[in-house]
Amino acid sequence: xxxxxxxxxxxxxxxxxxxxxxxxxxxxxxxxxxxxxxxxxxxxxxxxxxxxxxxxxxxxxxxxxxxxxxxxxxxxxxxxxxxxxxxxxxxxxxxxxxxxxxxxxxxxxxxxxxxxxxxxxxxxxxxxxxxxxxxxxxxxx
Amino acid sequence: xxxxxxxxxxxxxxxxxxxxxxxxxxxxxxxxxxxxxxxxxxxxxxxxxxxxxxxxxxxxxxxxxxxxxxxxxxxxxxxxxxxxxxxxxxxxxxxxxxxxxxxxxxxxxxxxxxxxxxxxxxxxxxxxxxxxxxxxxxxxxxxxxxxxxxxxxxxxxxxxxxxxxxxxxxxxxxxxxxxxxxxxxxxxxxxxxxxxxxxxxxxxxxxxxxxxxxxxxxxxxxxxxxxxxxxxxxxxxxxxxxxxxxxxxxxxxxxxxxxxxxxxxxxxxxxxxxxxxxxxxxxxxxxxxxxxxxxxxxxxxxxxxxxxxxxxxxxxxxxxxxxxxxxxxxxxxxxxxxxxxxxxxxxxxxxxxxxxxxxxxxxxxxxxxxxxxxxxxxxxxxxxxxxxxxxxxxxxxxxxxx
Numbered sequence: 001x002x003x004x005x006x007x008x009x010x011x012x013x014x015x016x017x018x019x020x021x022x023x024x025x026x027x028x029x030x031x032x033x034x035x036x037x038x039x040x041x042x043x044x045x046x047x048x049x050x051x052x053x054x055x056x057x058x059x060x061x062x063x064x065x066x067x068x069x070x071x072x073x074x075x076x077x078x079x080x081x082x083x084x085x086x087x088x089x090x091x092x093x094x095x096x097x098x099x100x101x102x103x104x105x106x107x108x109x110x111x112x113x114x115x116x117x118x119x120x121x122x123x124x125x126x127x128x129x130x131x132x133x134x135x136x137x138x139x140x141x
Numbered sequence: 142x143x144x145x146x147x148x149x150x151x152x153x154x155x156x157x158x159x160x161x162x163x164x165x166x167x168x169x170x171x172x173x174x175x176x177x178x179x180x181x182x183x184x185x186x187x188x189x190x191x192x193x194x195x196x197x198x199x200x201x202x203x204x205x206x207x208x209x210x211x212x213x214x215x216x217x218x219x220x221x222x223x224x225x226x227x228x229x230x231x232x233x234x235x236x237x238x239x240x241x242x243x244x245x246x247x248x249x250x251x252x253x254x255x256x257x258x259x260x261x262x263x264x265x266x267x268x269x270x271x272x273x274x275x276x277x278x279x280x281x282x283x284x285x286x287x288x289x290x291x292x293x294x295x296x297x298x299x300x301x302x303x304x305x306x307x308x309x310x311x312x313x314x315x316x317x318x319x320x321x322x323x324x325x326x327x328x329x330x331x332x333x334x335x336x337x338x339x340x341x342x343x344x345x346x347x348x349x350x351x352x353x354x355x356x357x358x359x360x361x362x363x364x365x366x367x368x369x370x371x372x373x374x375x376x377x378x379x380x381x382x383x384x385x386x387x388x389x390x391x392x393x394x395x396x397x398x399x400x401x402x403x404x405x406x407x408x409x410x411x412x413x414x415x416x417x418x419x420x421x422x423x424x425x426x427x428x429x430x431x432x433x434x435x436x437x438x439x440x441x442x443x444x445x446x447x448x449x450x451x452x453x454x455x456x457x458x459x460x461x462x463x464x465x466x467x468x469x470x471x472x473x474x475x476x477x478x479x480x481x482x483x484x485x486x487x488x489x490x491x492x493x494x495x496x497x498x499x500x501x502x503x504x505x506x507x508x509x510x511x512x513x514x515x516x517x518x519x520x521x522x523x524x525x526x527x528x529x530x531x532x533x534x535x536x537x538x539x540x541x542x543x
Contacts, residue, residue, distance in 0.1 A: 094331075107494055127423070127425070127490070129416055
């Protein structure tokens with residue numbers, strides 16, 4: 001089973017198409033939507049976890065690309081400002097996936113972006129405001 | 142063998158000659174375990190400590206220089222953060238927790254508190270330009286009623302960090318017994334004890350390494366915000382009478398320090414503005430204190446480990462006033478504690494990584510002969526050692542508020 005956390009950006013022309021339902025019916029993929037939003041200029045954004053066998057996953061991704069959906073891994077849109085982060089660990093209280101966790105006994109606070117579900121709970125929990133989310137900020141499609 | 146007795150002068154002479162033996166409080170734990178207190182006292186001259194975490198009772202005195210025509214500032218703002226101007230003409234005090242004047246606070250709860258006095262101090266130290274605005278009612282001698290200036294730390298004639306309560310000796314471990322998430326100065330606390338937050342560096346923490354403040358007082362030279370600073374008085378809410386373990390280590394919030402230092406010498410890495418969702422702004426301060434090993438007792442105290450230091454678990458939702466449990470820092474650092482049969486993930490708010498960095502920096506400074514011990518001229522209030530109120534687990538301590 002192959003699974004990945006993705007950000008899908010839909011241009012306004014296709015925002016009303018049943019794309020995710022097609023992923024299920026035609027490519028045998030399952031999904032878990034974590035976030036979905038349509039912006040004032042009608043572009044849409046969906047953060048989801050997509051699962052399936054690797055071949056279906058690839059075909060599904062190609063289908064989306066062909067009809068104009070821009071697909072990015074979540075990790076690309078979330079990063080930590082290493083200058084600001086002072087390694088306290090406050091973020092680990094709210095991180096639901098363990099992407100932010102403490103390595104013991106060193107007490108290092110680590111961020112594994114591949115495990116991040118883009119919930120953004122850490123953003124305001126971090127006292128230093130070191131977590132930077134960019135995937136839903138700029139929409140130029 | 143004679144008992145070990147060293148003076149500040151003797152240790153400083155060793156530092157001058159590059160012969161002082163300096164170790165961090167982490168290293169001292171192992172040395173005392175291996176060699177015992179007597180040998181450790183003989184061999185080690187200074188133990189360095191460190192802590193880095195939000196310390197709300199912090200701020201800076203600033204003099205912004207006389208303007209032409211002169212102004213007696215009665216109200217002032219730095220990057221729109223109000224500063225206290227009820228001092229002489231162009232003297233101000235900027236407090237760490239003051240939010241910008243137009244911050245929405247908790248009107249939509251929990252508020253974000255993105256920028257405040259702590260951030261102003263950080264920006265100053267980082268060399269950034271700050272917009273200073275001052276208003277006055279005008280006098281014959283100070284006719285100006287309004288000034289606006291762009292200033293940097295370099296431009297300011299005087300800037301002194303002066304924190305009336307820092308480096309709390311031990312602190313509560315916070316949980317939330319209620320059914321709603323609460324937003325506190327101890328961070329986000331999830332309902333039904335979803336997490337347990339603590340904020341002390343444990344065995345590295347300065348005041349836990351000198352529990353009776355035998356080497357701490359006015360004139361003790363310290364690492365403060367990346368520069369050399371001083372303990373200038375005991376801090377507000379200093380409470381040496383808190384319950385203590387048999388080792389002398391308080392098992393609840395106890396001593397505090399007032400510290401002072403030249404802001405112009407400090408580094409942005411060690412003074413960082415912080416925002417606590419739903420609570421407010423603050424300043425994370427880096428403090429390190431060298432503990433001179435004057436005798437065997439100081440070796441014993443600095444040799445204390447996370448297993449030997451306890452704190453109380455407190456409910457921050459006002460559901461239950463009494464402490465729920467006592468836990469060691471070794472348990473807190475392990476990642477989970479068990480309270481009333483429930484395993485709770487622990488969350489540090491104080492950076493152990495940065496605390497270690499401070500203890501190591503201070504160690505290097507002393508080894509290089511760049512930092513000498515300051516002999517305290519007036520020790521902090523303390524309690525007699527033989528007369529200590531050894532911890533009675535049934536005794537209920539009410540927590541201090543931050």
